[in-house]
Amino acid sequence: MSQKLLLDYGSGGKASQRLISGMFLKYLGNDRLNRLDDAAFLELSGPISMSTDTFTVDPLFFPGGDIGSLAVHGTVNDVAMLGARPRFITCGLILEEGLDMDVLERIIASVGRAARNAGVEVVTGDTKVVPRGAADKIFINTTGVGEIFVTPGPSGHSAKPGDAILISGTMGDHGLTILSKREGLSFDAPVESDSAALNHLIVRLLQEIPEIHVLRDPTRGGLATTLSEIALQSNVECFIREKDIPVREAVAGGCSFLGLDPLYLANEGKFICILPEKFADKALEIMRSDVLATNAQQIGEVRKDHPGKVVLETPIGGHRLLDMLEGAQLPRIC
Amino acid sequence: MSQKLLLDYGSGGKASQRLISGMFLKYLGNDRLNRLDDAAFLELSGPISMSTDTFTVDPLFFPGGDIGSLAVHGTVNDVAMLGARPRFITCGLILEEGLDMDVLERIIASVGRAARNAGVEVVTGDTKVVPRGAADKIFINTTGVGEIFVTPGPSGHSAKPGDAILISGTMGDHGLTILSKREGLSFDAPVESDSAALNHLIVRLLQEIPEIHVLRDPTRGGLATTLSEIALQSNVECFIREKDIPVREAVAGGCSFLGLDPLYLANEGKFICILPEKFADKALEIMRSDVLATNAQQIGEVRKDHPGKVVLETPIGGHRLLDMLEGAQLPRIC
Amino acid sequence: MCLAVPMEIKSISNNVAQVEVGGVANEVRLELIDEEPKVGDFVIVHAGFALRRLDREEGLETIKLFEEGLNLELT
Amino acid sequence: MCLAVPMEIKSISNNVAQVEVGGVANEVRLELIDEEPKVGDFVIVHAGFALRRLDREEGLETIKLFEEGLNLELT
Amino acid sequence: MNSLEQKLKDPKLCRSIVGRINEELDGELRFMEVCGTHTVSIFQSGVRSLLPDGIIHLSGPGCPVCVTHEREVAAFLDLAERKDVIVATFGDLMRVPGPNKRNLKAAQAEGARIKVVYSPFDAVNLAKEHPGDKVVFLGVGFETTAPTIAATIKIAQEAGVNNFLVLSFHKLVPPVMKVLVEDPELAVNAFMLPGHVCMVSGLEPYRFLADKHGIPAVVTGFEPVDILRSILTFIRMRNKGEAAVTNGYVRAVADGGNPKAQAIMNEVFEPCDALFRGMGSIPAAGLGIREAYGDFDAIRALGLTLPDVPPLAGCKCGDVLRGKIRPDECPLFKKVCTPANPVGPCMVSTEGSCAAYYKYQI
Amino acid sequence: MNSLEQKLKDPKLCRSIVGRINEELDGELRFMEVCGTHTVSIFQSGVRSLLPDGIIHLSGPGCPVCVTHEREVAAFLDLAERKDVIVATFGDLMRVPGPNKRNLKAAQAEGARIKVVYSPFDAVNLAKEHPGDKVVFLGVGFETTAPTIAATIKIAQEAGVNNFLVLSFHKLVPPVMKVLVEDPELAVNAFMLPGHVCMVSGLEPYRFLADKHGIPAVVTGFEPVDILRSILTFIRMRNKGEAAVTNGYVRAVADGGNPKAQAIMNEVFEPCDALFRGMGSIPAAGLGIREAYGDFDAIRALGLTLPDVPPLAGCKCGDVLRGKIRPDECPLFKKVCTPANPVGPCMVSTEGSCAAYYKYQI
Ligand code: SF4
Ligand code: SF4
Ligand SMILES: [Mg+2]
Ligand SMILES: [Mg+2]
Ligand SMILES: [Mg+2]
């Protein structure tokens, strides 16, 4: 039987110290983290992009990733979307007493691997252990900082009528993968989470394209929700064509019998790029040259007719709103 | 009956948006946060101090504070301890479905108040709602950044033999307050949490004292654990005198019948300051002139005899180790 | 009123069929279907039960005829 | 072997006393104490029960005598 | 995608049919679908935005969630309060408002044990996992769904699972359509019949629409071509002065329906009066559990009664469902009544016509 | 702080006594305390570091946690596994290792329902809150603690709480001291008697130490002055060639103890043989629940037996508790055996002598 985590590991005492040196420094160690001061000392020159996210994904391990890699990718991507090079992240853990130490170790190793691949360092962290039943196994907060190297940087407020709307690949892969592994709803779907660090591609795009208005990753709430946010922030219409939105057959198939819409499913390795139409082809070329965005597409354009709205042209040529949902989608039978 | 939080509020959809604008922007709003981009744009010039902490305190409200103010103070203090002016914090929430919306609102208002008092802005955040039973009401992660204005800044690695060891006030107030309100152990103690933002006092100290080797807040694990860490990091002996350590009568009283030691109880508004003996009086004078440190004391000095150890001189003149505990203290009867 | 989707039968055992749509595999129960289903059939699935066989040839034929009729009348 | 601390009785009702040490208030049960306790008494508390009255005068007196004895012998 | 599926969504074919509709339409045609899946499909596919102004699309009482009565929802909520009960339900019911706008999601957030299942069969497994509790499945749905629940009850009986119960509030489509067409204010020229309901029940129960009331009706599939073709059929029947009930979904629907599913449904259930939201009690429009299966009947086993509740003030769902007004003619629509704060169930169900108007209508 | 409390810790007075000890000590004096609270107090107050080398301080079997037998811990763990049981315990027992180093903390982490209470009375309230479960209090302790548990059983009986049970592994001090002094290898010159145990039992049960074995013994309080004064008394008795059992804790201890507490303890409990860790079974050294209170006896009510377990390999606790070796003379001390990874209970209990050596000794 594998060893189980005890409350003692979060006490700040010797057990905490062992967890830090035996696991965290082993997988995440670097000169900054190793100092174990109250805070990390960072050589960074501003302006700075800073983002935080907490990860509570269930199950912890899924095809294409786990909560550890996801926690790195999510924050790295958010930091990058502001036109920044992500440099440093923090890692705050909430652990449920009784958690399998092997599970924890696999996850911490995954955080380390994902951080190395993304080119960021975990520079400080925090661990709380809560009594059994007070949390669900493990929650991870990551907060990242990076140096902004384009000004004005991309922002959800900067979409302009006439801009092209691009997405970097298929929609809904992460969301459907997670659903397919949920307890009580498990079905086999030949699909993996798209969880990935987009920062290297983002940096390249920003370096080679003179003007990018919006970069955003369509995570929770999916493409529909994220475009709605942009439409509201920029007070424009986002007009998109359903036929141009790539959706994997398995994602469409899974959605069909659960009564879900892939455009509302989360993505964790995709981004929306809104930029002047004249740069669209160049941007698509750069995107498609990267394995993370081989299915990049222009899916529509920014208009001014229905400010704050997303309008979808259906495959048969009809038009309808793509509204933000009230809450999460539930599997349904009618 | 007050309204209860639903999973929908964490979906990224309209319910999430309402929570953000109706509550988070209302109490925490500022120009940076209000943009609601993936990340916050910060004008900061390095070097930078960055710290993260997650708060899972139970109960949520306690004499002297609540989880919201504590989350601000904890991170602001850690950022400051590196010789920095805390500027910006992030706020990551994990909320249990069914949480009373009034409770949430009180806590967010408290975060806002504490941030304003500490002079920091909440610049970005994240909210996850987990199913009932998957978390205990509310957990808060805060991550802070600030500009380091002294180099070399204080560090746990910099204690030197001959240095004076100062603490800014009474030990164990926060820990005993929380214990006294724990379900199943409740007793009335005339004591409040010392939770407070120390950054203004820290900045003043650093500006007026030419050389400070170590600053650290003795939180989880208390004075004993934090001094042990410093002794290990700096490879020195921390020698302290029990009679000089201020402990409130109520804290000593509560500890007596629970079989606990106040030197291992958490503090949330105190700091340890280690500096050359010649600056000790000046530092104490500055500290005592601030309401947060009126009971500041020199409690000992750094020696080289037992490197990595904390040695305590007892009131009767005996000597013993003050060891780091294995895990958390449990109330005991023998 | 009743979300029901066609899925292809990949195998059958004990009144339960393994079905697929877009490569996504699921199980459906066969208590309610009126024709003996066989591997390769498409069945219409509702709430975890196969309710009927989908006659895809019939469907194609109908559409083809309809389309021809439309064009005939249009030209 | 048995952590037991003196606490002062602030009030009594129904075999339960409100006691204090350093201003910290708690409740103790009185089923086991052999002398009828009264408000102002100090009792030795173990595991939520008062076990005996602490005779503080006796304690002071003993120490005083002992101390005098020590000094006497020393000088 | 193979060619049948492609054909059924083929933009060129759709445009041809729309062209025909425009050409052949004479005056105004008010058609009603009585199936929520049609409601969603018509909006979501964009069919609706392609139809000429003369085609008036009305959504009838065909979403089982929308027609669930507030007294029935109150019963669900009472059930969820019970400490010895785990409620199993399709996701569709989670947000339907009962008295004081309380719903199952809120009850769940406050600690009630409510589990969303994809199939009623999953609820039997849940019952096996919780032998000390009663698992009550909320039986809501029309003729498509009722057989799946009947079959599940039979499976539970064979497996000897005795802590699985069904609260049956199933409803039947023909009786409520009878109420619609007998309304002297009816202003519907044609009915689009629910394809998947007819897959079970066949066409016979709907013949009265044409035979007795002279209203054409077509059993319709859910793809754009299915829907547009039925609309064209309505126009052509009217142009020829004909009225018939025809099958436009032959690939899935036999005229006689699915006799096996009918038999299982009739073995377990028997007709009873039913409450429809906004329409009140309709004779023989519901399905109760027969005495032979009384051990699985939550009403009998737990002694449930329907609590009296005040009707939802101001909600015009009844008029919407009868085709008397469009959702945007309800004075509360989009002002007081939104998906975030739904007054009536037509706004809360994913298939509700008010919700569809709100969500899809530009 | 008032003057009694100040006096008892007064540094000047302490220094005077230490001065006297140094002056009057002739040769080596080996004294043993048999109370964990003395162990901690002697180390924590710094008394130990002030004593001259000639004073050898030994810690006997006086921590109820340390003497809890591994078979008893195994029984606790078995109990914690039961789905219908909530275990209530003093915090002290949580980390005590049983077979395979498993302890109650680990069981709790894996889902066992274990609640730390401050008073046994709290466990009765817990039982009232969980009427469907059995709340079993782990009864561990000496004469100080046993009366509180006896009183709690009587309170539970009067209140009619019938789901409160006690697993009584209480132990008595005099029988184990008898075993110590009858050991031909005994090398102890004086005993510091446990102040709070004597508060209940009085001095009588200890007279045999002086009368029969000629070893001086002083009932001692827990403040530095109390402890130093007893050590001086040992020296003086020896210097005069006297051996007596005297009361150095008159402010709390009557020579006859607390008759009321004794009566309640004897009403509920009766002597039985007891297992002591490292020492084995000792006749009449334990307290079992009398038949009249059998309804509250977890052993009777749940049919518990003590599982056989292999002894802890290499642990010298038995020798430490007998005063034969000091903790740092155990070959495992600080090398294999640490508070993080304790081999024996003397290392795990806050009051254990190995733990005290590890934690406090510079
Ligand atoms: S808009 Fe709302 S209130 Fe009006 S009919 Fe629809 S659901 Fe009822
Ligand atoms: S040091 Fe460890 S192994 Fe040795 S006697 Fe003490 S508890 Fe046992
Ligand atoms: Mg700190
Ligand atoms: Mg973010
Ligand atoms: Mg994000």
Ligand SMILES: [Mg+2]
């Ligand atoms: Mg921390």
Ligand SMILES: [Mg+2]
């Ligand atoms: Mg859990």
Ligand SMILES: [Mg+2]
């Ligand atoms: Mg994002």
Ligand SMILES: [Mg+2]
């Ligand atoms: Mg920190």
Ligand SMILES: [Mg+2]
């Ligand atoms: Mg901290």
Ligand SMILES: [Mg+2]
């Ligand atoms: Mg976020």
Ligand SMILES: [Mg+2]
């Ligand atoms: Mg909870």
